[in-house]
Amino acid sequence: MTQNTVTNAVAVRQTGPGAMVEAYRADLATVMPSHVKPDTFVRLAVGVLRRDEKLAMAAQNNPAALMGALMDAAQLGLQPGTEQFYLVPRKVKGRMEVQGIRGYQGEIELIYQAGAVSSVIVEVVRQADSFKYSPGRDERPAHEIDWDAEDRGALRLVYAYAVMKDGATSKVVVLNRAQVMKAKAMSQGSDTPYSPWQKHEEAMWMKTAAHRLTKWVPTSAEYMREQLRAQAEVASEQAPVVPTMPPIPPTSQPHDDEDEAIEAEFVDDQPGWPAAAAPGSAGA
Structure with missing residues (x-):
């Protein structure tokens, strides 16, 4: 391998589709479910792009299609370039671009x-x-x-x-x-x-x-949230009843610090799914 070939290969690696995926690591991380590790996700995506020359060329032709597919995979919590979420080149209007397909x-x-x-x-x-x-x-x-x-x-x-x-x-x-x-x-x-x-x-x-x-x-996680909410409501209904305190005898001066009943509401503190990413995957 000549020095020029090595130099060109390094340049492509630093400015090609893999470098773009690395640059968008934070954006991808913002739409991932909590169980997905951004480093692993990015490493899988970059790895498949570097192994598959045709896929890398398709990504170079249309970077937006690549990022759309990766955003879909990230939002679903699926690993790109695996049997969970395929990344494949396809021809659109005579040019190759990346398509994401759930496996x-x-x-x-x-x-x-x-x-x-x-x-x-x-x-x-x-x-x-x-x-x-x-x-x-x-x-x-x-x-x-x-x-x-x-x-x-x-x-x-x-x-x-x-x-x-x-x-x-x-x-x-x-x-x-x-x-x-x-x-x-x-x-x-x-x-x-x-x-x-x-x-x-x-x-x-x-x-x-x-x-x-x-x-x-x-x-989706919505099912789990509904289950947790239902369990919380049941637990609330089954909580032991606290005996009511006897009324305080009236005094010459009215009591200003009356106890106020505060209604508690179960709050779902788990974030919902983010907004849909750009189309990039196709289901059966």
Whole structure:
């Protein structure tokens, strides 16, 4: 490697998309949920940009699209450049730019963040598998796999459900190939070679089912806040009653310091979700 090549590489690293992400660290941190570490988030984003030359070129073409995708990931509390939140190049009006796409692990993470479920099950069913589920009769699907089979066959179905913290089972979502392909067709850029639909087909089937499940289970911190508020109200109702003091006998002078009843209100001191970031992600 020549000295000029090294110099150019250093210059690009200092002024390229990765440097821009570093510069916007504070802005990204302001929209992240409290459990997300800004340093880790930025390191993942910069790492994927430096590893993927095509993605870096797309980011250079349209920095706003890159930052929009990263703002979406930050606001949702998902890790960029992973199966939680893909960063992929796509062609728009003849030029490549960055697109953010939630992965199946991201959809599951959003469900867990709400705090209402103990587990989330998402599985694909292949041609050689045995699968039985009758809504209204079966609580959960019966899925049997021959793990010794050399080839389980093509993808046939995908299903998802959650086990709530009280042991109840959520609605079971089952999708066949036609339904998944319809979701794929509605996803921008799904037919391009850079799309996770092309590189991670099974994972995108699972993402589609997990995304449908989010319609039936809580996926935001609002659920947890409502639960805490309800618990506080119950605790207030069950608090022991303090005996009333007997009335004070009247004196020659009226008592000026009368006790005033102060009404207490439970205040939700947890901040809500910030304003929506610039569009950058596409769901199934």
